[in-house]
Amino acid sequence: MTAGANALTAVPETGEDILDVSFLADEHARSGISNPVLGMILFIASEVMFFAGLFAAYFNIRSAAPVWPPTGNIEFDLHPHLAIAGFLTIMLVTSSVTCQLGLWAIRRGDRTGLVRAFTITIVLGVLFLAGQLYDYSTLGFGINDGPFGSTFYTLTGFHGAHVFAGLLMLGVILYRGTAGQFSARHHDAVEAASLYWHFVDVVWICLFSLLYILG
């Protein structure tokens, strides 16, 4: 389908001045963001509200508790895990940087740069998930250990699930990138996936600050 093939044929017999001709122009020549990117931004808005619900629950329960972390289980003190969590944070933040580098590369039309950067991003993401699972295995409490366990595993678990979803997205992008489907003009999917990856990163920074640093 050529550009403008879906153009609706408004017939400007009179008053051509009111016709928004940009609608008929090439999609990428149009001002404003593309449909997939806008869709992703709105999806991220809904994801923000999803995590807002979980965070609200955390703050609600935490503010009502007499002491936090609750007494009774020495393992609730997460400060010994600060090092590994900090390492995971550095990996995820780095992966955001490489993701952005990949995006900048394809904006320049550099397909090799995109593929290289996204490969590193995916490796870092997988390492993050593996590290998180390792951290889980060393924790001395479970999801059924009171509100602390419930909130901790729900928040970090759903973040992990989002990392996994992000990795799937990045994987698709990488596959399509190696197939040469992106160019300087056509890379909406890369823009959208990288937005999502940054969002996942930001959620983790909030979680890390809240759960590990603040404790």
Add this chain to the structure above:
Amino acid sequence: MATTVLTPTTTRARSGLYDWLTTTDHKKIGILYLTSSFIFFLIGGILALLVRTELAQPGLQFMGEASYNQFFTMHASVMLFLFVIPMLAGFGNYVVPLMIGAPDMAFPRINALSFWLLPLAGTIMMLGFFLGGSAAEGWTSYSPLANAKYSPGVGTDLWIVGLILIGTSSILGGINFLVTIFKMRAPGMTMFRLPILVWTILVTSVLVVLGTPVLTSALIMLFIDRNYGGSFFDPANGGNALLWQNVFWFYSHPAVYIMILPGMGIVSEIIPVFSRKPLFGYKAFVFATCAIGALGFSVWAHHMFTTGSVYLPFFSFMTFLIAVPTGVKFFNWIATMWKGKIEFSAAMLFAIGFLTMFLIGGINGAFSASVPVDFAINSTYWIVAHIHYVLFGGSVFAIFGGLFYWFPKMFGVKLNETLGKIQFVIMFVGFNLTFFPMHELGLMGMPRRIADYSPAAGWTDLNLVATIGSFIVAISVLPFLWNVFVSLRSGERVGDDPWEANTLEWATTSPPPPYNFDRLPEIHSERPVFDERHGRSLPASGH
């Protein structure tokens, strides 16, 4: 300018059924939405009849409390989540791209996914009936009633999973509507020329995108509590029962506007057409819609006045405040009809039914906004009366109005007007007979969600009236089903614009081609088809 000719590339070799199952055409998906939702309307209606039948007389005649609890829970869940919300989304799907002059939704395949999640979710939700009992703790699913101890069994878990899927469908649909409305408008279709229905769908979609995920988070926490020993909502274990109510109502109050705003939009399309006047105060209406959407997020705790743990003055004030933009809309509708050349078509009758009944629903809701009054009537049949005047008197009347209004566009034939008017009269009478007595029952102190009551309570007569009314409502659906059947077979064939309407969907054929428009009229106002019919190629004011 070159006229682009669109040639459908798919061959007609595929069967009709396969085509419907795999379609990404917003019009077909819209009709799928409407059909699926109507089936759920019938299921929800049967559940309501079961509830009303049991309540006709004191004592337990037909079912035990356990079954009764399942029936009223699933009645509400089906009607809210599988009928009203998707039904209105169905109208949006069919009409919005046509109204803004677009060839389809922004994401057609996601659109198909949004629809197909619904029958799946509905099936999962209702599977509970066959697996030891469905959810039975009310659609609000309050904790601790909904926890594993008091609601054992897989029914509630299936309800949770089903609702999460419905929420996902809603969110994807909302995103799709927003991108479509922001990015797919035809040349000249500025934001302040959008038909009111499109505006209401836009605000609704914002509510869906921002509100529904919060419900998803609540449902996930409930699921964890029930199945993995979580303690979010269990006070005995350090959780907070009121947390559920806060998170739940943070979505479920905006959900009320999700269920009424598109109804207001439908009515705002019907009333100007059959009053032969433009909608009075277009911009005021748009701003009122936005105001309702914004205020909708600040009133959720009015469902929790009696918990004693919410800041009453704030939530009471904000709730009263919502009456202001709603009042603006009523003024607009009445001023539109004022001195209009009103044609009492079936669609218009339902629109007027909406106005009158939703007004009662607004007024009896304002009673509950007053904290001292709410303390007396909370969880009584007054609330049941209120919700049904809003959602039946409001949404359902608007939905039938919309069906009569757009049926000719969808199928190229009109629904029979006489049958429609008969349906309206029966439904209007039955509806009021069912729900008006509930005000009195509520004031007499009858609590909702009970299967039995004392013969000495003095509630028997009114309950019997309500039950008779509910069967009259059920009867009123029969002329509609018959109407659809005969109209599709041999209804009056119509042209592009049988109502002499205003908006773009009437500029194309009935039914429209898969790509919607061969040509679009010039768009100088919010009434392009009116302008073209009357040869107004340039705006009278001239800018």
